[in-house]
Amino acid sequence: MEDRLPIAADPAGAHHMPVLLSQVLNGLAVRPSAWMIDCTTGGGGHTEALLTRSAPDGRVLGIDADPAAIRRVSVRLADSIASQRLVLHHGDFARLEETASAYAFAPVDGVLLDLGVSSFQLQTSERGFSFSQPGPLDMRFDPAQPLSAADIVNDWEERDLADIIFRYGEEPQSRRIARYLVKHRPFATTAQLAEAIEQAVGGRRGSRLHPATRTFQALRIVVNQELAQIEGVLPQALNLLKPGGRLAVISFHSLEDRIVKHWMQNEARTYVPDPARLHGGYNRQPTLRILTKKPVVPDEGEVSRNPRSRSAKLRVAEKLPPI
Secondary structure (H helix, E strand, O other), X not given: OOOOOOOEEOOOOOEEOOOOHHHHHHHHOOOOOOEEEEOOOOOOHHHHHHHXXXXXXXXXXXXXXXXXXXXXXXXXXXXXXXXXXXXXXXXXXXXXXXXXXXOOOOOEEEEEEEOOOOHHHHHOHXXXXXXXXXXXXXXXXXXXXXXXXXXXXXHOOHHHHHHHHHHHHOOOOHHHHHHHHHHHOOOOEHHHHHHHHHHHHOOOOOOOOOOOHHHHHHHHHHXXXXXXXXXXXXXXXXXXXXXXXXXXXXXXXXXXXXHHHHHHHHHHOOEEEOOOOOOOEEEOOOOEEEOOOOOEOOOHHHHHHOHHHHHOEEEEEEEOOOO
């Protein structure tokens, strides 16, 4: 039976709707007394649900690169912090093992990664993630990190700009866009950049997708080194899990999902190709059992309630015990 947990609300009044909530809880098999790590605590929706399901004495370590997210969740879940059931840490999940060790939070029963941008970041114009409202061209999860989207758009060479738009945005008109941006820069706001991209490609031409969508995705990925961080955190999550512990990852675009899918498949194999060998690879003990042969996606009801969930894909795997 599907869980019906309350939608998390931000103290300022905005609503946060955690994506694939019941599927995450069931996939992680959260039980009382479980120790869980939420690597992307965001608005706190998944974090709160993990605390509720692991009650009365389960514990959660919540991590987020965005200091505003940590402040927000510390207010919403102050009682759980006071009871020492919730520990919050400001930092990126690329240092997951180091962070868990600092809080003596290992081994654990489950690890959750909810990738991408939170609703709060999209709705906060001054963070510069969305072109639906004007804001500074920023896109940093952690405002203290040095590189912003403005630095890339205004300073990078045309070739490099085109390459990242094509690679990370999967934008077929990347070279045309880069050429136009270099010719008309500098850009200070998201609205200016979105308008320039629209002019570069000749408008929407009947497409539902805004012409700037893929370029904004590419810039955000590069600013926050998202794909490299995903590649780095997955082995760390596996190391932190108890045998039988589970890892759940929610991705929002094909580049993220491809990394997660291939890594899980590789860890589940008993035979691994070895690029150093000319004629094969080697046998080894698999470390994971994949629980989602196909990614779990939201149903029509969830998409209707929360359009942001439309592109979400959930993959779950269980750590195997050593033989």
